[in-house]
Amino acid sequence: MKKIALIFGVTGQDGAYLSKLLLKKNYVVHGIKRRSSSLNTQRIDDIYLDPHKKTNFYLHYGDLTNSLSVLKIIEKIKPNEIYNLGAQSHVGVSFDVPEYTANVTALGTLRILDAILTLKMQKKIKFYQAGTSEMFGASKPPQSEKTLFYPRSPYGVAKVYSHWITINYREAYNIFACNGILFNHESPFRGETFVTKKIVTGLCEIFLKGSGKLYLGNLYAKRDWGHAEDYVLAMWKMLQKKKPMDYVISSGKQYTVKYFIHIVCKKLGMKITWKGKGLNERAYWKNKIIISIDKRYFRPTEVTSLRGDSRKARKELKWKPRHNIYSLASEMIDEELKRIKT
Ligand code: NAP
Ligand code: GDD
Numbered sequence: 001m002k003k004i005a006l007i008f009g010v011t012g013q014d015g016a017y018l019s020k021l022l023l024k025k026n027y028v029v030h031g032i033k034r035r036s037s038s039l040n041t042q043r044i045d046d047i048y049l050d051p052h053k054k055t056n057f058y059l060h061y062g063d064l065t066n067s068l069s070v071l072k073i074i075e076k077i078k079p080n081e082i083y084n085l086g087a088q089s090h091v092g093v094s095f096d097v098p099e100y101t102a103n104v105t106a107l108g109t110l111r112i113l114d115a116i117l118t119l120k121m122q123k124k125i126k127f128y129q130a131g132t133s134e135m136f137g138a139s140k141p142p143q144s145e146k147t148l149f150y151p152r153s154p155y156g157v158a159k160v161y162s163h164w165i166t167i168n169y170r171e172a173y174n175i176f177a178c179n180g181i182l183f184n185h186e187s188p189f190r191g192e193t194f195v196t197k198k199i200v201t202g203l204c205e206i207f208l209k210g211s212g213k214l215y216l217g218n219l220y221a222k223r224d225w226g227h228a229e230d231y232v233l234a235m236w237k238m239l240q241k242k243k244p245m246d247y248v249i250s251s252g253k254q255y256t257v258k259y260f261i262h263i264v265c266k267k268l269g270m271k272i273t274w275k276g277k278g279l280n281e282r283a284y285w286k287n288k289i290i291i292s293i294d295k296r297y298f299r300p301t302e303v304t305s306l307r308g309d310s311r312k313a314r315k316e317l318k319w320k321p322r323h324n325i326y327s328l329a330s331e332m333i334d335e336e337l338k339r340i341k342t
Helices: 013-024 067-077 091-096 098-118 154-173 195-209 228-240 257-268 311-316 325-341
Strands: 004-008 028-033 057-061 081-084 126-132 176-182 214-216 247-249 273-275 282-285 288-293
Touching: 004 013, 004 067, 013 028, 013 228, 028 067, 057 067, 067 098, 081 098, 091 098, 091 154, 098 126, 098 154, 126 154, 126 228, 154 176, 176 228, 195 214, 195 257, 195 325, 228 247, 247 311, 257 325
Parallel strands: 004 028, 004 081, 028 057, 081 126, 126 176, 176 247, 214 288
Antiparallel strands: 273 282, 282 288
């Protein structure tokens, strides 16, 4: 019998990589997509077939803000594994829509756990919760499973709720439930408003057109960036263990946003020079300003330094990333150049 997986957040970056991984592992994959006025399935269009034909990949409408829709889908699909990747996942935006962020990103997790319980499926279903390094917030690096949570955004706070409600349901009701505490991970499928993708897209366009301008916020934030393809493998590995546990997943290396710009420029062969400080800092290419600072991209409270200690996952899950920041940036640039040219 094939295993059945249900993915909330299937249309996002990680949902797309995880779906492809599980299909390769011979799962039947069901994904929940939100109703949207424009198409939101671009990342999975290549694996989605006409549902009238025989396929191992199915999409269903649903929404994490709607308990009954969550419950009915789980009852219908009867999955062996549920991956909760659904979230309002943009940290900056969470300051603009904190209540909505809490509804989806915190209470959405509770709705899934409660549905498992209500349906008495706690013995059948394994549950993965997409936790984040944002939960560490102001705590100093390196951050591990033992580091104190000190979130610095409504998004981070919502994820801390999800983390603890997952542990509570595991302890109270014996649900096989794991928290992955994943550090930033990127790919050509990354959403356009996250900083790596924004930099890659902006600089590729400027490079091809010979001019243009990119506006950014804090260039000195430090992040631990990995590749989404490596990180979804860790999610799956967590659910294959005998005992449910929580794991940090990270590269262990840390770079500034400015250094990421440097990597991209180097790969594109663009020689840039920096002038000015603070809000007046700017980058020049061929004597023209191509990067300026715009304070709208600063957050009211920032997470300045993230670097994960993933030794537990490397030992117990035998997980190791295949990519590094250079191969990641290179792949993102190649795909972006292809996209712009076509
Ligand atoms: P993403 O690209 O923003 O995808 C989020 C997914 O959630 C999308 O499929 C989105 O649907 C869906 N979603 C949003 N609101 C929903 C709702 N009300 N009901 C149902 N689905 C909803 O995020 P990602 O980068 O793939 O990340 C996956 C998960 O890991 C998220 O929970 C994120 O918070 C967490 N995480 C990400 C990182 C990272 O660096 N990428 C690190 C740590 C943790 P639409 O396509 O319709 O918007
Ligand atoms: N988005 C964005 N846009 N960020 C910018 C910009 C800009 O123009 N300029 C500078 N930054 C800085 C942000 O202030 C932040 O310090 C850093 O770049 C990374 O920002 P994002 O790429 O938006 O990612 P994030 O770290 O805030 O959040 C991502 O990673 C988390 C894991 O640590 C998201 O994927 C979250 O969902 C995830 O949990």
